[in-house]
Amino acid sequence: MITTSRPVIPLANPDTQAFWDGCLREELLLQRCSVCGAYRHPPSPICPKCLSDKFAWERASGYGTVYTFVIVRRALARGWEGMVPYVAAVVELDEGVKFLTDIVNVAPEAVTIGMRVEVTFAELDGTTKLPLFQPRSAEAQR
């Protein structure tokens, strides 16, 4: 388990509670429309494709591909000084949705677009776990 300290902490609301509860159990959950089957993220009360409010939470595979990324070398806000450099990234999950996250457990210079990654959860302030991504282990890729 990695831990992390950040000056901002997500606060669940009725639309997002299940997502953050899933993170505490180290499960990456995605909403899936019960009518048209589309996955969506971030959580939303209705499906942007068919407007249905019927959905189920599904556990995602936790695998994805780096779509783009930025190596943040300067702390752009107070409280981030201890974090830099870090890799902020857009990961395209295997379920087809984009997910904003960090790429961890790898040298920033080694990250590439197209890199296969897997979710890992980081303890944040004892009440929240953040879904971050790391290079997919060699074992998992076999």
Next chain:
Amino acid sequence: MSSLSGKYAIVGVGESDVGRKLGRSAMALSLEAATRAIADSGLEKNAVDALLTRPPRSEPQTNYSAVLAAQLGLQPSYINDVGLGGASSVSMVLNAVAALEAGLCTTVLCVNGDAQTSRGATQRGRLTNWIEDFERPFGFIGAPVTYAMPARRHMYEYGTTSEQFGAIAVACRRHASLNPNAAMREPITLADHQASEMVTEPFHLLDCCPFTDGAGAVIITSAERAHDLRRPPVYILGIGQHNTHADVQYSPSMTTPAMRGASQKAYAMAKLGPKDIDVAELYDCFTYVVLVTLEDYGFCKKGEGGAFVENGRIELGGELPVNTGGGLLSQVHSSGFFHITEAATQMRGAGGARQVAGAETAIVSGQCGATGINACLILGNHAK
């Protein structure tokens, strides 16, 4: 919509003084720009019967249009706060045209200012915001991060280089050096750009616009009425707005954003195309944004923006001078309002050392949402 082309005109232009750490409030700067625009137009103050603005980030408040109207001693028929970040400025012009066409008012004051370096940024604690809960905790802590995402994707898809981004920074600074009302006037070279601090890789410091203070304003009325006023009218030939997403990070295509839809609407209204444009004032919070706007406004093919900006093509004397006042990168931020005042100045032929000789048409881009929201304006000094 083409019946609107040339029906309304900018008749007054005002810019506040600009700079860093001016120590003045955003409201003071906005009122300075507004009063200068009114004076420039030659209109009586009370002829202004509509006001559009954007609440400054440095002084957030509700009903800001009513606040500014009260400060100016106006009781307008129509007011509104246009809250679209960097797209607000051009969108104000669009909303002004819509309100005039609907008969809600006759004379609209649009004003937009901020004092980014004269007030401390607020720091958030726990979030409860649909987007921010899924961005800031992951270190997406500002525009230099979110705009660098599509920039890197563009480099990956099309082979665009950091040096090509740098050519945009160099052009803007050169133009600012010729503009007495610009915050950053010391010329820079491509080597300076490459040597500048890596902030949010792939962005160097000189890919990012600095925080600055300043406000701009224009007054818009019917072309018919404009003919009786003291300044030559600057006609609104085309205008269009489009958005593809609130946040480019979730967009299916990160590198073909909202610019294309907005410009197509503006070109159609104006019955003009990219080849007819003499000057371009393109929103440039980051160098990359200019590059992708040039592509999606049709000045070059998709993916060829990098090659287009090289070899001085976008500098004064080049094929398409871009950001002749210096842009956000070198003149002032002000959410892009100075792109409008600069375009109007160019159409009046009043650009002094930075005037594009014989310029008859100008295109202006305003955008936000990390390229997901765009408003496009085409101005001309003939009604056609």
